[in-house]
Amino acid sequence: MSGPPITELSDRAREIFRATVEAYLESGLPVGSRTLSKLPGLNLSPASVRNVMQDLEELGLLAAPHTSAGRMPTDFGLRLFVDGMMHAMEPSSEERAAIEARAGAAGSIEEALSNTTAALSGLSACAGMVMVPKRELVLRQFSFVPLSHDKALAVLVGEDGSVENRVVDLPPGMTGSSLVEAGNYLTAALSGATLAEARDRITRQIEVERNALDVSARDLVERGIATWTQDGEDRPVLIVRGQARLLDEAASDDLERVRQLLDELEGKREIARLLDSAREGEAARIFIGSENKLFALSGSSVIAKPVRALDGSVVGVVGVIGPTRLNYARVVPMVDFTAATVARLLG
CATH class of the missing domain: 3.30.390.60 (Heat-inducible transcription repressor hrca homolog; domain 3)
Structure with a gap:
């Protein structure tokens, strides 16, 4: 779907759009005009907010799941927000220490990767994933x-x-x-x-x-x-941890979506292909909902970052999968940090 770049929205529309998306990402629920009108600094009546939200809906940025409910961002709206409005939040020192501690635990390289993936899952409240080439076992x-x-x-x-x-x-x-x-x-x-x-x-x-x-x-x-x-010496190692974190309170009203997502996670071959498509480029790649056929039905998002060796070559991919309403500003930098940690593990 095509639509206006964020710079073409009026200041008022941008502010209401940002507030709607941030409120939705925090609660997972549609946001009403009355809720937004009470936000400090907006200084608009519910009727004025509602008119702007209607305009944003016509542009394909917001959608109303029910007639009397508030509005929530579409996949296209989330993409616009992530690419043009999001302010990333660096992981805290405690979060970085938790990831590094799990990575440094004694054991084989696959145990360290599994521990690191579990730490990322716990901190992001998503399912964590890491894919690396099958290592040459001595x-x-x-x-x-x-x-x-x-x-x-x-x-x-x-x-x-x-x-x-x-x-x-x-x-x-x-x-x-x-x-x-x-x-x-x-x-x-x-x-x-x-x-x-x-x-x-x-x-x-x-x-x-x-x-x-x-x-x-x-x-x-x-x-x-x-x-x-003959057992697939080029087969990648794909580790998925934290699937249970996808069963949150907000998912209780949409168990079919969660069931679909868990089924998709079982199809590791397709997930490996998706992660492999994130190998190009330096930055984390974000797949939102229907942008990727694999997770279109479950309405899920994937954040994936290539893991690079000292010579710049790609030696793996780290990522998370969760609902489209996940906290992108917090999780993207966390995936970045975990990718750097895994790069040091693979040395």
Whole structure:
């Protein structure tokens, strides 16, 4: 939808528009002309305010959800407000400390990312999200745990203490001793290597040492490495935390919208694509309601910021998702700060 830039509105219209949007973002409820007329400094009667609000509605900036109710900003009106009128509020020292403390907690890099995302969710009252490339895991130990006669659990332990598991099919005639032999062989051969290095190294070594392993153990070694290297080595890590925060009091009258939003959050592939579209540019990108097809039905907004390494390359995206009435002025700088924190984490 097209409409006038904010500079083309009269001073009175701009002031009433700003007051309407700010009151709506604070309460989540339509704003009436009588409420606005009582604001200090406006000095207008309810009738005068109502006339201006009617003009703003005709311009597509405000909408009346019910005949007798007040008005609320449209998605287009929110876009105009965010781009031309919003005054950002920097995170407080307490908020910055909370994010940094969670990021600095002991554990693997994914645990730190999860903790940081949870902190952002709690401070913003939104669901927090972070997407980073699948990190090159450095191997420390590899073992196989039997599950049945034809299945085993391949257990990979990384140098950072992280543990990943995958179920693998066992070749016919696999014995317990062959499982141990395959695990020991992989640990000895691949300790200190990344998965990419492991794949190349194991291919060469099996050719050279074909007689060092029995047939079933050699087959399992190859399957074990293939399990990870064929498991989407370029797949990004997407962490979503704080979905329960979307179930606030204002959402109680619109449970269908919330149900739709929670369903959308389950579709992580689409969310990953949305976050990936925010990689370009330096500033946070804001998707408001119907501007994005993914969240058009649930009426939600996404704020996303690319995470940049020291050389300027994009190494991830941090964001939040919440109702369109979220406090953009407060949350946008918070996402900016979290993106900078995650950049330091990924080093």
